[in-house]
Amino acid sequence: MEPLFTGVSNNAHHLYTLLSCIGFASRATVQITPDGLRFSAEEGRVLQGLAFLDKSLFTSFTFNASTDTNQDISGHDKEPEVAYPHFVVSLAALLETLKIFGINDLSEPNGFRDTNLPQTNPVSSAFTAPALLMDRSCTLQYASHGAPLSIAITEAGVKTTCELVTYEPEDNESDIPLQRDAIIMKVIMRSAWLHNAIGELDSSTPIILKLSACAKREPYFALSGAGGPFSESTVEFSVDQHNEVGPDQSGQSQTHKVLADDGSSRARATRTKMVPTVTETFLVAPPSSMGDRIKQNYRFALIRKAARAMSVANKVSIRGDRQGVLSLQFMIELDDNVPAGRPVGAGVKAVGPVCFVDFRFVPLLDEEEAEMDVEVDDE
Amino acid sequence: MRFRTQLKNTRTFSKLTASLSSLGKVCWMRLEHDVVRFTIIPDQGTQVWAQIPVDTIFDEDSYQIESNSDAINIEINVSVLTRALRSTFGASSSQLRLTKKDKMPLLALTVLTTEWTEGNMALATDGAEPGQGDVTGDRRARERETWITQEIPIKILHESAVEGLHEPHCPDPDVHIILPGLAQLKSISDRFTNLASTDSKNRQPGIMASDGPNASAGAGATALSANTAPKLELSANMHGKLRLVIATDELRIASVWSGLVNPPLDPAHISQEQYSQLPSERMRGVGDDDESGWAKVRIDGKDWSRVLSVGRLSPKVVACFINEMALVLYVYLPGSWNGEESCLTYYINSFTT
Numbered sequence: 255m256e257p258l259f260t261g262v263s264n265n266a267h268h269l270y271t272l273l274s275c276i277g278f279a280s281r282a283t284v285q286i287t288p289d290g291l292r293f294s295a296e297e298g299r300v301l302q303g304l305a306f307l308d309k310s311l312f313t314s315f316t317f318n319a320s321t322d323t324n325q326d327i328s329g330h331d332k333e334p335e336v337a338y339p340h341f342v343v344s345l346a347a348l349l350e351t352l353k354i355f356g357i358n359d360l361s362e363p364n365g366f367r368d369t370n371l372p373q374t375n376p377v378s379s380a381f382t383a384p385a386l387l388m389d390r391s392c393t394l395q396y397a398s399h400g401a402p403l404s405i406a407i408t409e410a411g412v413k414t415t416c417e418l419v420t421y422e423p424e425d426n427e428s429d430i431p432l433q434r435d436a437i438i439m440k441v442i443m444r445s446a447w448l449h450n451a452i453g454e455l456d457s458s459t460p461i462i463l464k465l466s467a468c469a470k471r472e473p474y475f476a477l478s479g480a481g482g483p484f485s486e487s488t489v490e491f492s493v494d495q496h497n498e499v500g501p502d503q504s505g506q507s508q509t510h511k512v513l514a515d516d517g518s519s520r521a522r523a524t525r526t527k528m529v530p531t532v533t534e535t536f537l538v539a540p541p542s543s544m545g546d547r548i549k550q551n552y553r554f555a556l557i558r559k560a561a562r563a564m565s566v567a568n569k570v571s572i573r574g575d576r577q578g579v580l581s582l583q584f585m586i587e588l589d590d591n592v593p594a595g596r597p598v599g600a601g602v603k604a605v606g607p608v609c610f611v612d613f614r615f616v617p618l619l620d621e622e623e624a625e626m627d628v629e630v631d632d633e
Numbered sequence: 634m635r636f637r638t639q640l641k642n643t644r645t646f647s648k649l650t651a652s653l654s655s656l657g658k659v660c661w662m663r664l665e666h667d668v669v670r671f672t673i674i675p676d677q678g679t680q681v682w683a684q685i686p687v688d689t690i691f692d693e694d695s696y697q698i699e700s701n702s703d704a705i706n707i708e709i710n711v712s713v714l715t716r717a718l719r720s721t722f723g724a725s726s727s728q729l730r731l732t733k734k735d736k737m738p739l740l741a742l743t744v745l746t747t748e749w750t751e752g753n754m755a756l757a758t759d760g761a762e763p764g765q766g767d768v769t770g771d772r773r774a775r776e777r778e779t780w781i782t783q784e785i786p787i788k789i790l791h792e793s794a795v796e797g798l799h800e801p802h803c804p805d806p807d808v809h810i811i812l813p814g815l816a817q818l819k820s821i822s823d824r825f826t827n828l829a830s831t832d833s834k835n836r837q838p839g840i841m842a843s844d845g846p847n848a849s850a851g852a853g854a855t856a857l858s859a860n861t862a863p864k865l866e867l868s869a870n871m872h873g874k875l876r877l878v879i880a881t882d883e884l885r886i887a888s889v890w891s892g893l894v895n896p897p898l899d900p901a902h903i904s905q906e907q908y909s910q911l912p913s914e915r916m917r918g919v920g921d922d923d924e925s926g927w928a929k930v931r932i933d934g935k936d937w938s939r940v941l942s943v944g945r946l947s948p949k950v951v952a953c954f955i956n957e958m959a960l961v962l963y964v965y966l967p968g969s970w971n972g973e974e975s976c977l978t979y980y981i982n983s984f985t986t
Contacts, residue, residue: 344883350828351886354821402885411813414821416886 259396262314266392270352275563275611276303282345300616301556341420351416430614436576442535449564451489455479463554468547469538491530550578551618560613578617635699636731639692646690647718652943660711665704678936683977706790717783744781806953807912807928810869811894815944825879826934829863868929871917928954930983
């Protein structure tokens with residue numbers, strides 16, 4: 255029987271990079287769709303990480319969709335109403351398997367390995383002969399409903415096969431809903447800025463992350479850590495008055511704005527009320543019931559779990575909806591070092607593919623709840 | 634009782650002792666006229682019997698040994714020896730001798746290092762006008778000699794204390810095969826072991842949660858699984874294939890090497906008739922894809938990883954599989970002219986399923 259799904263990738267490192275972003279959970283729910291594989295990891299229904307392995311990441315992607323019908327499709331707002339294979343696997347094991355890829359590079363300079371020199375990433379090393387990478391491939395296969403997800407990795411002389419037991423997803427498992435029609439905040443900036451800010455706050459081991467955004471007054475955009483053993487600390491993304499705003503940055507008028515207008519064509523007349531310097535897009539439009547400032551609290555420990563994604567991503571889009579659900583969407587430009595040495599088919603650009611990893615967080619309703627949560631955590 | 638020698642190949646010596654020290658601290662070192670033997674028999678895990686020709690690590694001309702029994706048996710902490718040997722790197726000469734201090738036996742390692750001090754040190758240039766040609770003679774580099782002596786406490790073992798120790802006797806192997814590069818094998822093995830142990834770690838909270846009312850049973854299961862370290866299944870056949878497998882509840886992962894060499898046994902030792910009756914020849918007759926042609930052992934992942942640390946000597950390793958019973962590794966050091974003489978033998982017991 256033909257397997258339900260087969261995907262061949264020549265760059266397991268890309269898969270690893272994306273999946274490691276959501277590696278905070280030991281298990282992930284996988285859904286196979288005609289466009290790619292959707293990996294979702296969650297924690298306590300208040301944090302969800304989504305990584306989508308687009309089929310463009312695979313050199314061959316075969317999915318025979320129609321054979322599988324008895325699937326639970328509840329809770330997928332944007333997926334088409336077709337029963338796609340849906341199962342849970344051990345994410346930790348999957349990541350570890352993908353890491354076996356490239357292990358040969360480490361062992362090649364035999365005899366010199368005793369020196370305690372730090373090993374650079376073998377895949378991107380300048381001394382890696384691209385020809386050596388040619389006979390590698392990584393095959394993901396899901397034979398039929400209930401079969402294990404198998405990952406086969408072949409490198410010169412060694413063939414590694416990992417079969418991950420697949421589990422039925424829980425019935426009530428659903429995505430954290432982000433109300434796309436009720437987005438009241440959207441901030442786009444380089445992910446490194448967010449990563450630095452979170453890293454800075456992390457050093458005081460806070461329990462709560464307070465997010466504060468306002469289009470009119472300072473601080474325009476600030477993140478604070480509170481509730482830790484030390485005092486509260488705040489990172490404020492300030493407005494640099496002296497720097498010219500680049501043409502690609504959108505000004506934001508002082509007046510109340512609707513989100514549909516991103517303001518990019520606005521005259522620079524309103525420059526005195528500029529947006530934080532590091533942001534590319536800064537739209538804050540709280541409903542009138544909230545006043546003009548958006549304030550939400552999140553569990554810091556949960557935000558921290560997105561740190562890996564923050565560090566590998568280029569850009570992040572920070573969105574909040576009316577209910578306070580926070581979405582961090584990371585744009586990851588995968589470097590294409592490895593296949594660049596390979597002959598690439600005509601028309602295929604050597605630029606690495608761009609992928610997205612999504613995190614969603616449920617807000618803390620008030621501080622009492624935060625403290626309650628912490629007690630539960632500490633037991 | 635006398636023992637004194639100059640050392641040579643101190644890097645090899647120190648790599649050797651470092652590999653040995655990963656298996657156990659207490660080492661029985663036996664100095665004989667032609668060979669030096671190192672034996673480590675830990676309470677549990679792999680034992681290693683090494684036999685090194687004197688001239689591999691010692692300078693033969695300066696090698697002096699005097700003993701009533703023609704051998705000196707020493708009990709030494711091999712990790713202390715390893716640390717001491719580190720000071721010999723770059724030394725111009727190093728000497729090892731048996732000595733005594735307050736009636737305590739010692740191995741004294743004396744190292745002579747010669748350093749070139751830069752001529753333009755403050756002391757040397759004192760009073761000299763910079764840039765003047767006639768003072769350059771005073772600024773030439775000087776040689777400085779440093780003697781370092783390290784004393785390693787040891788125990789002298791009487792011949793009667795060691796005569797009961799014998800190398801394990803094993804039946805003829807079912808499969809013998811040359812292992813692939815140990816560094817690669819080790820990194821994959823380590824990854825497998827980690828995979829299995831993180832897997833069981835992650836699973837434990839799940840057990841506890843699902844067994845909510847049955848908490849005592851859950852705790853028992855957790856304690857049990859913590860004690861049993863993951864077991865790797867290592868198997869090989871006589872068609873150049875080696876397989877490494879680990880299986881848990883959540884996954885089964887396997888790596889297969891192919892195109893390895895099954896070395897022929899030395900025909901000088903056995904007759905043609907015996908040869909054809911060897912279990913390995915029977916295994917060779919079994920087809921490549923037939924599972925019965927594989928000899929299998931189950932070994933502790935952590936212990937295996939320690940054994941593989943001998944890879945730093947970049948040796949050639951022949952693995953002998955005795956199905957479901959034991960794995961014997963013959964580790965031949967590179968550059969030894971006669972493999973028979975310089976060999977480390979590791980005896981690894983197979984765990985039962």
